Amino acid sequence: MIIRFNMASIGKCSSIYWTTSPEFDFPEPSSGKLGLCKSFGFSISGTHVKTSFVAPLRAIEASRTSQLNGKAENIQRAGCDSNQVLPTNDCNVKGVHQMSTIGNSSNIVWHKCSVEKCDREELLQQRGCVIWVTGLSGSGKSTLACALSRGLHARGKLTYILDGDNLRHGLNRDLSFRAEDRAENIRRTGEVAKLFADAGVICIASLISPYRKDRDACRSLLAEGDFIEVFMDVPLHVCEARDPKGLYKLARAGKIKGFTGIDDPYEPPLTSEIVLRQNQGLCDSPDDLADIVISYLDKKGYLKA
Ligand SMILES: Nc1ncnc2c1ncn2[C@@H]1O[C@H](COP(=O)(O)OS(=O)(=O)O)[C@@H](OP(=O)(O)O)[C@H]1O
Numbered sequence: 534m535i536i537r538f539n540m541a542s543i544g545k546c547s548s549i550y551w552t553t554s555p556e557f558d559f560p561e562p563s564s565g566k567l568g569l570c571k572s573f574g575f576s577i578s579g580t581h582v583k584t585s586f587v588a589p590l591r592a593i594e595a596s597r598t599s600q601l602n603g604k605a606e607n608i609q610r611a612g613c614d615s616n617q618v619l620p621t622n623d624c625n626v627k628g629v630h631q632m633s634t635i636g637n638s639s640n641i642v643w644h645k646c647s648v649e650k651c652d653r654e655e656l657l658q659q660r661g662c663v664i665w666v667t668g669l670s671g672s673g674k675s676t677l678a679c680a681l682s683r684g685l686h687a688r689g690k691l692t693y694i695l696d697g698d699n700l701r702h703g704l705n706r707d708l709s710f711r712a713e714d715r716a717e718n719i720r721r722t723g724e725v726a727k728l729f730a731d732a733g734v735i736c737i738a739s740l741i742s743p744y745r746k747d748r749d750a751c752r753s754l755l756a757e758g759d760f761i762e763v764f765m766d767v768p769l770h771v772c773e774a775r776d777p778k779g780l781y782k783l784a785r786a787g788k789i790k791g792f793t794g795i796d797d798p799y800e801p802p803l804t805s806e807i808v809l810r811q812n813q814g815l816c817d818s819p820d821d822l823a824d825i826v827i828s829y830l831d832k833k834g835y836l837k838a
């Protein structure tokens with residue numbers, strides 16, 4: 534396993550690192566692994582013919598409210614009523630545009646396409662969701678995220694990691710570690726994670742995300758069950774003993790202010806879907822921890838369409 538840390542100052546943040554996936558071998562591609570096509574049967578002159586094509590999909594079925602993430606403010610989308618039947622190719626039905634005001638954006642209209650989340654899921658043979666890994670710095674979030682991505686990849690499942698450290702190199706480079714900026718960091722990441730889930734991807738977000746209300750706000754962006762919170766329940770003294778980047782040492786010495794767990798709060802989840810904690814003072818290996826999460830996904834039906 535090769536993990537290299539390069540300390541950097543990006544935008545308003547200092548002491549952040551790019552997290553590299555431990556190197557791993559990709560399995561040989563096997564035909565049909567991702568199940569691109571669904572087989573449909575039809576008859577020609579009484580002969581049953583099987584054909585394969587990407588399912589044209591549920592235009593007729595119109596939209597499911599779960600995919601509209603209806604909790605995200607009062608968005609009424611053109612032709613998106615859950616009871617309304619849309620013609621196959623008609624993404625924007627004329628005359629039914631519904632203007633909305635969302636945050637500071639007014640006069641905006643939701644554009645819908647007949648290729649939807651479930652169609653992408655059919656293609657990928659998995660269900661899009663967000664695995665939200667939270668915990669103190671050094672609790673093993675990034676390591677778990679990589680092990681999970683590796684384990685799922687080996688099973689032919691498409692994942693993408695949104696790592697807090699990494700996002701602060703780009704999308705979130707303008708944010709500091711003040712509570713408001715952490716909240717904005719989590720909000721943006723939650724929105725991006727939601728898009729990945731909508732794409733049918735199993736999105737693994739790994740951020741300290743110290744505030745319960747910020748994590749809960751991300752949960753509320755997704756359909757019931759699609760936000761899976763994983764709490765790395767590793768005590769501060771263990772994280773501090775690990776201190777792979779030397780940040781706890783700097784925080785104890787007062788050289789980093791507002792460091793989570795030292796002079797900044799961490800609110801543990803109260804009802805997370807999965808808690809990963811030490812057994813009698815010993816941590817399971819990252820692969821064993823990843824297997825716990827993979828079993829959960831399997832049990833809940835996320836590893837098939
Ligand atoms: N003040 C302070 N507090 C906590 N962490 C700090 C701080 N300054 C820098 N770092 C480094 O930034 C990484 C955490 O970034 P996140 O985006 O996950 O943080 S947060 O969710 O906005 O709280 C975190 O990475 P991880 O160790 O992977 O958690 C640290 O390396």
Ligand SMILES: Nc1ncnc2c1ncn2[C@@H]1O[C@H](COP(=O)(O)OP(=O)(O)O)[C@@H](O)[C@H]1O
Nearest residue numbers: 670671672673674675676775777816817818819
């Ligand atoms: N399950 C584990 N058992 C033992 N050590 C671990 C485990 N997971 C991670 N570590 C080690 O703990 C340190 C912090 O892990 P990391 O994934 O960078 O945490 P975080 O992303 O939460 O800051 C690293 O040195 C890593 O090798």
